[in-house]
Amino acid sequence: MSIFRKHKSVVDRTSQDRSRHKKKIEKAIKESIKDVIAEESIIGQNGKKKIRIPVRGLKEYRFIFGNNEKNGSVGSGGEHKVKRGQKIGKKRAQKGGAQGTGHASNEKGDEYYDVEVTLEELAEYLFTDLELPDLEKKQFRFLSQKSLKRKGYRFEGIRPRLSKKETLKRKIRRRKMAQNRGTYDPEQDERFPFHKDDLKYHHIKPKKKENSAAVIFFLMDVSGSMSQDRKFLARSFFFLLYQFLNHKYEKVEVVFISHSTSAHRVSEDDFFKVSTHGGTIISSCLNLEVEIIEKEFHPHTWNIYTFYCGDGENWTADNEKSLTLFKKIKDLSQLTGYCEINESYKGLTDDDGDDAFGISSWATFSAWKNEEMENLWAKLSPLCDNKFKKVMVGDTEHIWTAFNALFGGKISS
Amino acid sequence: MSDWTERDLMHWDEKIIRIAQDLGLDWYPIDYEIIDYQEMLSAMAYTGLPTHYRHWSYGKEYERTHTLYNMGQTGLPYEMIINSNPSMAYLMRENPLYVHLLTMAHCVGHSDFFKNNRMFINTNPNNILDSFKSASRYVRELIEDPSVGIDNVEKILDAAHSIKYQVPRNPGIKYKTHNDLVALEQEKMKEDPSYRPDLDKILLQPEFNVLKCIAEHSKHLKDYERNLLLIVEESSQYFIPQAFTKIMNEGWACTIHYKILNELNLPDNLYLPFIKLHNQVIRPHLGQVNPYHLGYKLFAKIIEDKGFEEAKVLREIHNDITFLRCYLDEEFLQEMNYFTYSFKKDKKAITIDDISDDEGWEKVRDELIKNVGLNRVPLIYVDEITKDNTLCLVHEHDGRDLDLPYARKVFEYIEGLWGDDVTLVSAVENEIWEF
Numbered sequence: 001m002s003i004f005r006k007h008k009s010v011v012d013r014t015s016q017d018r019s020r021h022k023k024k025i026e027k028a029i030k031e032s033i034k035d036v037i038a039e040e041s042i043i044g045q046n047g048k049k050k051i052r053i054p055v056r057g058l059k060e061y062r063f064i065f066g067n068n069e070k071n072g073s074v075g076s077g078g079e080h081k082v083k084r085g086q087k088i089g090k091k092r093a094q095k096g097g098a099q100g101t102g103h104a105s106n107e108k109g110d111e112y113y114d115v116e117v118t119l120e121e122l123a124e125y126l127f128t129d130l131e132l133p134d135l136e137k138k139q140f141r142f143l144s145q146k147s148l149k150r151k152g153y154r155f156e157g158i159r160p161r162l163s164k165k166e167t168l169k170r171k172i173r174r175r176k177m178a179q180n181r182g183t184y185d186p187e188q189d190e191r192f193p194f195h196k197d198d199l200k201y202h203h204i205k206p207k208k209k210e211n212s213a214a215v216i217f218f219l220m221d222v223s224g225s226m227s228q229d230r231k232f233l234a235r236s237f238f239f240l241l242y243q244f245l246n247h248k249y250e251k252v253e254v255v256f257i258s259h260s261t262s263a264h265r266v267s268e269d270d271f272f273k274v275s276t277h278g279g280t281i282i283s284s285c286l287n288l289e290v291e292i293i294e295k296e297f298h299p300h301t302w303n304i305y306t307f308y309c310g311d312g313e314n315w316t317a318d319n320e321k322s323l324t325l326f327k328k329i330k331d332l333s334q335l336t337g338y339c340e341i342n343e344s345y346k347g348l349t350d351d352d353g354d355d356a357f358g359i360s361s362w363a364t365f366s367a368w369k370n371e372e373m374e375n376l377w378a379k380l381s382p383l384c385d386n387k388f389k390k391v392m393v394g395d396t397e398h399i400w401t402a403f404n405a406l407f408g409g410k411i412s413s
Numbered sequence: 414m415s416d417w418t419e420r421d422l423m424h425w426d427e428k429i430i431r432i433a434q435d436l437g438l439d440w441y442p443i444d445y446e447i448i449d450y451q452e453m454l455s456a457m458a459y460t461g462l463p464t465h466y467r468h469w470s471y472g473k474e475y476e477r478t479h480t481l482y483n484m485g486q487t488g489l490p491y492e493m494i495i496n497s498n499p500s501m502a503y504l505m506r507e508n509p510l511y512v513h514l515l516t517m518a519h520c521v522g523h524s525d526f527f528k529n530n531r532m533f534i535n536t537n538p539n540n541i542l543d544s545f546k547s548a549s550r551y552v553r554e555l556i557e558d559p560s561v562g563i564d565n566v567e568k569i570l571d572a573a574h575s576i577k578y579q580v581p582r583n584p585g586i587k588y589k590t591h592n593d594l595v596a597l598e599q600e601k602m603k604e605d606p607s608y609r610p611d612l613d614k615i616l617l618q619p620e621f622n623v624l625k626c627i628a629e630h631s632k633h634l635k636d637y638e639r640n641l642l643l644i645v646e647e648s649s650q651y652f653i654p655q656a657f658t659k660i661m662n663e664g665w666a667c668t669i670h671y672k673i674l675n676e677l678n679l680p681d682n683l684y685l686p687f688i689k690l691h692n693q694v695i696r697p698h699l700g701q702v703n704p705y706h707l708g709y710k711l712f713a714k715i716i717e718d719k720g721f722e723e724a725k726v727l728r729e730i731h732n733d734i735t736f737l738r739c740y741l742d743e744e745f746l747q748e749m750n751y752f753t754y755s756f757k758k759d760k761k762a763i764t765i766d767d768i769s770d771d772e773g774w775e776k777v778r779d780e781l782i783k784n785v786g787l788n789r790v791p792l793i794y795v796d797e798i799t800k801d802n803t804l805c806l807v808h809e810h811d812g813r814d815l816d817l818p819y820a821r822k823v824f825e826y827i828e829g830l831w832g833d834d835v836t837l838v839s840a841v842e843n844e845i846w847e848f
Contacts, residue, residue, distance in 0.1 A: 001423075001426070001427070001430070001442075002423075002426045002430070002442065002443045002444065002445055002517070003442075003443075003444045003445065003499075004419050004422050004423065004426075004445045004447060004504075005444070005445070005446060005447070006446075006447050007446050007447060007448040007449075007452055012451075012455065013455055013459075014454075014455045014458055014459075014471065014472060014475045016467055016472075017458075017467055017468060017469055017470075017471045017472030017475070018472035018475055018476060019472070020467075020469040020472055020563070020567075021469040021470075021472035021473045021476065022472070024469055058469070058473060059822075060470055060571075060574055060575070061575050061819050061822035061823050061826065062574075062575055062576075062577075062578065062790070062819065062823060063575075063576070063578075063579070063790065063791040063793055063808075063815060063819065063820055063823055064790070064791065064815070064816045064819050065789070065791060065813045065814065065815065065816060066813075066814045066815060066816040066817065067756055067816070068755075068756070068758070068813075068814055069755050069756065069757060069758065070755075070812050070813050070814065071755065071813045071814070072753045072754060072755040072766060072780050072783075073753065073754055073755065073780070073784055074702055074751055074752070074753050074754075074777060074780050074781040074784055075698075075699070075700040075701050075702065075751070075752060075754060076697040076698065076699065076700070076701065076702060076703070076706070076749055076750055076751055076752075077699070077750035077751070077752055077768075078697045078699045078750060079750075080699070080750075082750065082752045082765055082768050083765065083768065084765055084766065084767065084768060084773075085764055085765060086764060086765045087760075087762050087763070087764050088700060088754060088763050088764065088765060089700075089762065089763040
């Protein structure tokens with residue numbers, strides 16, 4: 001006689017292994033993300049757009065036979081007539097198969113999964129370790145979104161908010177009482193059911209979340225010397241920055257300023273699309289920023305962040321002025337970031353102390369175009385501390401490192 | 414709504430048991446668990462075992478089957494049964510009665526095979542569920558132990574899994590221990606004084622159980638790491654006999670379920686869908702070898718030629734390799750319409766090499782045997798451990814080259830476990846290849 005029984009387990013026993021697997025996939029995604037963050041295709045997309053990134057599959061390596069002629073297989077022809085030399089396919093049947101949400105593709109014998117993620121998810125993966133620094137409590141606060149918070153218990157409530165723990169506690173208390181009174185005998189195998197009075201529900205209250213106001217200034221050089229490639233790097237940098245801020249803070253104001261010899265406050269769209277021409281006077285945009293701050297964003301009320309991105313060249317005569325203005329902006333802002341686009345930069349590591357990017361050797365790869373132009377990089381060094389940071393980007397791969405340097409995230413190699 | 418109750422199952426179970434007894438089958442009692450499809454997917458991820466140690470690869474397996482199932486690319490198995498005493502089997506709640514009847518009769522066939530086939534002699538069916546349970550608890554405790562943690566456990570398990578098929582390929586045989594071998598050599602020395610073997614060697618003969626060898630002889634592993642290797646090794650040893658008898662086991666179970674259900678005197682509304690399902694299970698898969706098909710047809714031929722009693726003897730003494738070697742002939746292979754194929758680099762295509770005619774059938778048979786069970790896995794063994802503690806591995810080359818990128822990764826895993834130097838000798842395109 002066989003035994004039949006219904007499965008009793010209520011827990012999903014694969015859940016731990018699945019979440020571990022998921023974590024590993026996410027890690028793999030994170031690792032490949034750095035290769036795709038500066039891809040043309042993702043810059044300028046909105047948050048809902050799905051992007052495909054190739055991820056190294058989580059393979060379980062074994063000793064297996066290679067895919068060569070000596071490694072044959074056997075198959076059945078079924079009802080079909082088969083003959084020698086007949087072509088029956090292009091690729092060896094793939095072992096394994098699709099995994100997770102991705103699809104398997106086989107390249108150079110290495111297994112890659114195309115995982116589809118939205119920009120929002122991408123931001124989630126990228127930015128969890130990073131924080132916008134030093135958000136100070138300013139005088140005026142604005143109220144952002146209300147959220148619902150659990151607070152205490154009530155006897156009345158809707159079913160989904162039933163508190164199992166409190167309900168059970170009340171039942172246990174009632175049973176103990178019944179036992180003491182002698183109306184219930186636990187020795188007798190009698191059920192002690194829940195009573196309607198046992199039920200307790202979570203109570204929820206809307207909670208207002210306070211947030212300091214923050215404003216971010218994006219300053220970009222759009223002078224003639226900003227070649228297409230340079231501009232692309234700058235745009236990628238800002239794009240990442242923008243995604244980061246959007247992700248981290250519910251409410252941030254963003255001001256876009258582009259400049260050549262004169263500066264203009266532009267829309268987000270224009271900022272990322274504008275064409276380049278003219279000379280470079282950095283102070284023009286710094287001036288404009290200071291004006292805007294004075295008019296609209298009082299430092300007592302607002303957290304101010306400034307990010308400048310350019311090729312580092314400036315009209316020599318303007319350098320003094322620019323430096324003074326940088327100093328002034330540094331004092332006004334929580335954080336000022338200065339990013340130089342320089343193709344000769346090869347991602348040197350810190351060999352001269354406080355500068356994270358090997359500045360001492362910088363002079364050798366600086367590209368001088370014009371005697372009247374001078375590079376600002378070295379001159380900015382005295383300003384550098386934790387409120388003023390400068391980074392250099394020479395290639396798409398540096399963007400992520402630069403980004404981490406600005407926001408103090410762990411740089412994963 | 415399902416068309417059956419537990420009472421129906423018991424009613425038919427009684428009849429199935431009576432017929433199976435009349436056939437002279439001898440099987441473990443079977444405990445059926447009635448589960449839903451989600452639980453079936455979970456059970457599948459852990460190869461059916463009710464408790465199993467944690468590892469992310471089982472989560473991956475779950476996601477894989479779940480995705481395939483949801484996309485309709487694969488159905489769920491009708492049957493899953495564990496080689497234990499009593500045998501544990503699963504019935505899926507969503508299935509109709511005739512599927513359950515087929516499954517139950519099929520499970521009797523499997524359980525009979527587990528109990529009688531000689532490959533399974535060392536699988537310890539009485540305690541196997543307990544030993545998986547304690548392994549699972551051990552791994553969980555290590556994961557929760559702050560001085561070990563999940564990353565360390567995974568590091569070892571990842572590496573151990575990479576060589577889990579490098580275990581001896583003769584299940585059902587007891588191996589001589591080191592002391593046995595020393596005694597044997599000493600005996601030989603007595604008989605022939607000029608015979609001077611080196612008895613100080615760590616391995617007196619090549620060791621085919623790579624996992625166990627590393628666990629026992631590595632000088633760097635911590636105790637818990639050794640234990641993890643041995644857990645993986647034990648579970649491998651348990652599954653190896655099943656890999657060795659897939660075709661026979663399924664063929665036998667299909668033979669039994671067909672025999673039993675034909676004698677159940679089923680009403681048409683159960684019998685017709687059963688026959689349809691049966692034919693689906695044993696149909697040939699185009700371009701592949703369906704073990705249910707091959708095994709069923711081969712047993713059918715043997716029963717026709719020699720009778721059922723002879724087939725019962727064969728199910729005890731053979732494994733897939735010997736079974737195919739003995740009973741595949743030209744006529745049968747032609748009927749199965751089997752052919753061999755391979756990937757041609759120059760044409761960038763897969764083409765057919767040989768077909769089952771009087772010229773080619775032996776090649777087809779040999780190729781088939783090369784692709785059965787563990788023959789699909791390269792054979793790698795420990796040739797020796799040298800005095801400076803180098804682990805010398807050898808790939809026994811049978812004409813098929815290793816996949817080098819994969820081999821490189823596994824090699825790195827082995828180096829990580831061993832802690833000292835490791836060498837691996839193989840051949841690639843007829844040249845000696847050494848890592």
